[in-house]
Amino acid sequence: MTFREAAKRAIRTAMKRDSRVFLMGEDVGRYGGSYAVSKGLLEEFGPERIVDTPLSESGFVGAGIGSAIGGLRPIVEVMTVNFSLLALDQIVNTAATLRHMSGGQIGVPVVIRMATGAGRQLGAQHSHSLEGWYAHVPGLKVLTPSVPQDAHAMILAALREPDPVLIFEHQLLYNVEADVDEAAPVDGVWHAAIRRPGERVTLIAYGGSVGKTLLAADALARDGIDAEVLDLRSLRPLDVPAIVRSVERTHRAVVVDEGWLTGSFAAEVSARIMEGAFYSLDAPVARVCSAEVPIPYAKHLEDAALPSAERIASAAKGLLAHG
Amino acid sequence: MTFREAAKRAIRTAMKRDSRVFLMGEDVGRYGGSYAVSKGLLEEFGPERIVDTPLSESGFVGAGIGSAIGGLRPIVEVMTVNFSLLALDQIVNTAATLRHMSGGQIGVPVVIRMATGAGRQLGAQHSHSLEGWYAHVPGLKVLTPSVPQDAHAMILAALREPDPVLIFEHQLLYNVEADVDEAAPVDGVWHAAIRRPGERVTLIAYGGSVGKTLLAADALARDGIDAEVLDLRSLRPLDVPAIVRSVERTHRAVVVDEGWLTGSFAAEVSARIMEGAFYSLDAPVARVCSAEVPIPYAKHLEDAALPSAERIASAAKGLLAHG
Amino acid sequence: MTLERAGALELLRRMVLIRRFEATCAEAYGAGKIRGFLHLYDGEEAVAVGSLSALAPEDNVVATYREHAHAIVRGTPLGTILAEMFGKATGCSRGHGGSMHLFDAGRRLFGGNAIVAAGLPLSVGLALADARLRRRAVTACYFGDGAVAEGEFQESLNLAALWKLPVLFLCENNRYAMGTALSRHQATTDLCAQPRAHGIPAESVDGMDVVLVREATERAAAAIRETPGPRFLEFRTYRFRAHSMYDAELYRSKDEVRDWMANHDPIRTFEAWLRERQWLTDDARAEIDASIAAEIATALAEAEAAPLEPLERLTADVYAEPTP
Amino acid sequence: MTLERAGALELLRRMVLIRRFEATCAEAYGAGKIRGFLHLYDGEEAVAVGSLSALAPEDNVVATYREHAHAIVRGTPLGTILAEMFGKATGCSRGHGGSMHLFDAGRRLFGGNAIVAAGLPLSVGLALADARLRRRAVTACYFGDGAVAEGEFQESLNLAALWKLPVLFLCENNRYAMGTALSRHQATTDLCAQPRAHGIPAESVDGMDVVLVREATERAAAAIRETPGPRFLEFRTYRFRAHSMYDAELYRSKDEVRDWMANHDPIRTFEAWLRERQWLTDDARAEIDASIAAEIATALAEAEAAPLEPLERLTADVYAEPTP
Ligand SMILES: Cc1ncc(C[n+]2csc(CCOP(=O)(O)OP(=O)(O)O)c2C)c(N)n1
Ligand SMILES: Cc1ncc(C[n+]2csc(CCOP(=O)(O)OP(=O)(O)O)c2C)c(N)n1
Ligand SMILES: [Mg+2]
Ligand SMILES: [Mg+2]
Numbered sequence A, B: 001m002t003f004r005e006a007a008k009r010a011i012r013t014a015m016k017r018d019s020r021v022f023l024m025g026e027d028v029g030r031y032g033g034s035y036a037v038s039k040g041l042l043e044e045f046g047p048e049r050i051v052d053t054p055l056s057e058s059g060f061v062g063a064g065i066g067s068a069i070g071g072l073r074p075i076v077e078v079m080t081v082n083f084s085l086l087a088l089d090q091i092v093n094t095a096a097t098l099r100h101m102s103g104g105q106i107g108v109p110v111v112i113r114m115a116t117g118a119g120r121q122l123g124a125q126h127s128h129s130l131e132g133w134y135a136h137v138p139g140l141k142v143l144t145p146s147v148p149q150d151a152h153a154m155i156l157a158a159l160r161e162p163d164p165v166l167i168f169e170h171q172l173l174y175n176v177e178a179d180v181d182e183a184a185p186v187d188g189v190w191h192a193a194i195r196r197p198g199e200r201v202t203l204i205a206y207g208g209s210v211g212k213t214l215l216a217a218d219a220l221a222r223d224g225i226d227a228e229v230l231d232l233r234s235l236r237p238l239d240v241p242a243i244v245r246s247v248e249r250t251h252r253a254v255v256v257d258e259g260w261l262t263g264s265f266a267a268e269v270s271a272r273i274m275e276g277a278f279y280s281l282d283a284p285v286a287r288v289c290s291a292e293v294p295i296p297y298a299k300h301l302e303d304a305a306l307p308s309a310e311r312i313a314s315a316a317k318g319l320l321a322h323g
Numbered sequence C, D: 001m002t003l004e005r006a007g008a009l010e011l012l013r014r015m016v017l018i019r020r021f022e023a024t025c026a027e028a029y030g031a032g033k034i035r036g037f038l039h040l041y042d043g044e045e046a047v048a049v050g051s052l053s054a055l056a057p058e059d060n061v062v063a064t065y066r067e068h069a070h071a072i073v074r075g076t077p078l079g080t081i082l083a084e085m086f087g088k089a090t091g092c093s094r095g096h097g098g099s100m101h102l103f104d105a106g107r108r109l110f111g112g113n114a115i116v117a118a119g120l121p122l123s124v125g126l127a128l129a130d131a132r133l134r135r136r137a138v139t140a141c142y143f144g145d146g147a148v149a150e151g152e153f154q155e156s157l158n159l160a161a162l163w164k165l166p167v168l169f170l171c172e173n174n175r176y177a178m179g180t181a182l183s184r185h186q187a188t189t190d191l192c193a194q195p196r197a198h199g200i201p202a203e204s205v206d207g208m209d210v211v212l213v214r215e216a217t218e219r220a221a222a223a224i225r226e227t228p229g230p231r232f233l234e235f236r237t238y239r240f241r242a243h244s245m246y247d248a249e250l251y252r253s254k255d256e257v258r259d260w261m262a263n264h265d266p267i268r269t270f271e272a273w274l275r276e277r278q279w280l281t282d283d284a285r286a287e288i289d290a291s292i293a294a295e296i297a298t299a300l301a302e303a304e305a306a307p308l309e310p311l312e313r314l315t316a317d318v319y320a321e322p323t324p
Helices: A003-017 A041-045 A057-069 A081-095 A148-160 A209-222 A240-250 A265-280 A299-305 A309-321 B003-017 B041-045 B057-069 B081-095 B148-160 B209-222 B240-250 B265-280 B299-305 B309-321 C005-030 C045-052 C068-074 C078-085 C119-132 C145-149 C151-162 C193-197 C210-226 C254-263 C266-276 C282-305 D005-030 D045-052 D068-074 D078-085 D119-132 D145-149 D151-162 D193-197 D210-226 D254-263 D266-276 D282-305
Strands: A021-025 A050-052 A073-080 A111-116 A141-143 A165-170 A193-196 A201-205 A227-231 A234-236 A253-260 A286-290 B021-025 B050-052 B073-080 B111-116 B141-143 B165-170 B193-196 B201-205 B227-231 B234-236 B253-260 B286-290 C060-062 C139-144 C167-173 C202-206 C231-236 D060-062 D139-144 D167-173 D202-206 D231-236
Touching (some): A003 A021, A003 A073, A057 A081, A057 D119, A081 A111, A141 A148, A148 A165, A193 A209, A201 A209, A201 A240, A201 A309, A209 A253, A265 B286, A286 A309, A286 B265, B003 B021, B003 B041, B057 B081, B057 C119, B073 B081, B111 B148, B148 B165, B193 B209, B201 B209, B201 B240, B201 B309, B209 B253, B240 B253, B240 B265, B253 B265, B253 B309, B265 B286, C005 C210, C005 C266, C005 C282, C045 C068, C045 C167, C045 C231, C045 C266, C060 C119, C078 C282, C119 C139, C119 C151, C145 C151, C151 C193, C167 C210, C202 C210, C210 C266, D005 D045, D005 D210, D005 D266, D005 D282, D045 D068, D045 D167, D060 D119, D068 D078, D139 D145, D145 D167, D151 D193, D202 D210
Parallel strands (some): A021 A050, A073 A111, A111 A165, A141 A165, A201 A227, A201 A253, A253 A286, B021 B050, B021 B073, B111 B165, C202 C231, D139 D167, D202 D231
Antiparallel strands (some): B193 B227
């Protein structure tokens, strides 16, 4: 099934299982969801549980947070990460802080989903990849599905958490198809997954970049280079042991991230390798990130700005040239 | 003079020089500025140029941006970085994008100043250090003064720029005293400064952490370890050559940053050293950042959460124990 | 200004041009020449044409992502608008922006903004600059009914009213924010209520009648130039097409749309008005169609032939110049 | 409920307790035992006491950083409030929060929020949960006049009105947002205008009169329980002390403050009201003072003696549990 369908089924399953679960967000109901994830759910669950909101990101995300404190289990859909900036205060200063600031009295079991990423020629304001910012914030957990199975499992896993969980769904993934086992255990989503085992170099990616990275690994394989692809899956908590274990075996790493280079989450991964696997490295960790430009509309410019399989493969080759 | 006074004098000088320059923000006028930076300026320049705003961060920051496009030279004071989250959309999606998105037609020469950092027992919502987030965004420039001279020079340098510049003033610095040469050239602020030359290890810091880092270097010197202290000053553009040059000499580096460890700007610095000076390193680059917790109110907890001279010195010693 | 025949025909011409231009865009989208999001203005032509024709060249215009019409009426050459959507270097934003980000600094069109309501604070700032620099310009700030729910709407109303700034708030109320009908996103559907609560004179106008739109805008702009302070106009209109090219329109009935198209088409209404006055003949109408067809064909040819921005310029316009 | 003598005396007692408690805090601040920001409530006692005494235990309370009074009236033990400000482990937030972040989940006090207006969306959400779970609770949402300028104010009013949620919006209008007088931050100083524009019944109340505050709150809460939907009360009050401990009060005259203290002190006004009815004797008044002094002394002793949170717990409450 598609990534979109997997997400929808997880929402439906969760809503059937627990009457406190509901979905709210802009155009999740009558419109059917701007990425059609929730299409049909309004008819199935009614307007009390599939709640269309006004364009008030701070207001309805804050309301979602409040409703979680009040005993509901909201799934708040912020249409895209771009608009989540308008709700950032509620997420960073309320959702993330309340448990600690209240001395452990008040938890915020809210799940916030949003589309992220570029690649559809939507221009600078609609192409952000800011999940790394959220991963900076203690009190939040951040998941980034790269395959339909995870699109499904992560929603269910997130709803089990007593604390706020953000799920970033790359907008280019919704049409991706793969088998999904809806009965599979979901706890694994908090750990990085080796999507392709390999020996010579570790390619580390998450979310929408995993596909490109697998393509890069295929290209490298054609050149006789056996690359491992590690899908981080959870950015917070970050599965540092899995990263270190892989690099200790391969001695080289390329980190791929659609965020702009400077201050990218890839920098964090590079720093963790520095701290945890320095003596295993045969070459410096490389990063393949977006160019330092507001993502342009024109296709040739957008393509040039974003990480590509070619750039990933060539970064890997660059490392193998060393040492 | 104090850091506060230095900032005030720069604003006054700029306002005298250019009638298009004005200051706007919450309580900059009648109240005298929440950190008293603008105290007395209302009387001197009147309410058209020292503009008190309502509590509407998105509104007045956006208005500042618009006024810059319209031909004024605004200095927008957002009381603290904590509240800047409410204005982040305007900064990231408008100020940072307009020049590129308009094909170079429209520039946004706005200067946005804000207090940042922790250390005053203000609790989780008032102790953020999020300048690293802004440094991630192409189209913005980010300055972080650590001494009165820079508090002065950076405001003047920022006002010369045709593009948006953010200045982060650590709230613990306002009372710091030092000589200021008001006539000194200001272009240097875009480059990192060696605040203390040394040979054995490079301690890299910016803004409010520079003072602690110098204390750490003193402590290390007492133990016979000659540490260099590099003050980044500008986070975007980042003076990577200066970082690399220093580490190539010392072969070791500790990066200090009051942001939370995961996703800190220190990660970016570590990654840059990985990429630019890997073969010069005798030990992995270490980071001294804040603990992964909403900054607590109680003094002993807050102290434990933040980087300290002790933790910096001991990280440096840790590196010297290696290799 | 009373509307003379020539001026009236020009209004018609612009409305028809916009309608045809949008059809051209839709076709080009189908052909894969335009990508990204594309929001068309069919049905709302009287709003942009009527209001912008009442403004002066020194006035500022801030629009939304549904802003082809605003650029056209403002005078941005058609070829550069199309080239923009084709991602070409001759585009009015050098192909960096696309359909949602048409800019024309010379004509004081400050975008094209894809963040709902983000243009409102910007407008307040442009007006602040005009006020401080003692220019008599008005800033025309367009936004949809959906933007009214965003906090920036209230913040901007308050700032403009508090500081008595020359902002003309122009709400393009097409009754839907994507798939959410006005009554399902606003507790009070009278959109003049909030501006009035801030002491801002506000008026609702039939946005399907270009003459009324023009008159109301003229009055409001004149009032702003006379007595400093913002004004608010709600233009009641309707979007004939889908929200964007991805919208299945599950949220409204075909009948509703058909009714609006059949009975409230602003172009047909205005044509009838013109014919009543004997200002429009069949020949004149045919002439308009023909000249527009030619104009669009030329623009298309220009846009097609235009070069791409060279890849070396990928990061060229991020900053005006490197730091010292 | 009509106010009986015992109830009335309890209102007085609480107001006096708050006044004394705040004085204690100010002293402790001077002595360096309390740090960070400290915002005192002197002058505004009738607002918290009158309104909270009209609510039920199952109602939710969301307050601002100026919320000692709200915690006290809600019943949070004084010793734990002081311990919180002393940064002790027995603090009502374990010393993690300080003065601005008093929490008491058992008494449904959801903070203490240091971001102006951030409590409004939260309140909408708490009310949404009550509505969905068919609980008859009201969410009392306190905020200052300054918060009215934030976009979240409008967003929250609209959401609550649109969804007919049981939110009681309670504006503590003390005429200043830090140093900015209401008329310099709001174009319209009638704070009922905006809620009314959203169709929310709104009323201005003399916030210096505890009886009026209580009655208005009772009426509004009863109305909400009866007919779902938000209500808005503006309490007109005045802050006798500085905004926080750092404020030089350059923005208002000493005379203005003196006049309010001399002629509008809510405690003295209420005492006079009680004495008129012969409900308060000098003895009873002295008894109140004495018992409050003792109560505060005990609380102080408890807070002083309390242990600090151990350093090992530094990151303990960030998450409830580690991920699987
Ligand atoms: C802040 C923000 N939230 C959500 C969106 C996604 N979005 C784009 S257009 C739109 C509807 C806006 O409706 P309205 O303001 O009425 O304008 P219209 O499209 O009807 O012209 C939405 C929800 C956005 N672009 N920006
Ligand atoms: C979003 C935000 N902006 C700015 C501040 C700084 N600040 C703290 S209190 C305050 C004034 C608030 O005034 P008001 O809402 O009237 O409450 P009062 O202090 O008068 O009780 C300001 C500007 C803040 N805490 N949050
Ligand atoms: Mg609309
Ligand atoms: Mg106030």
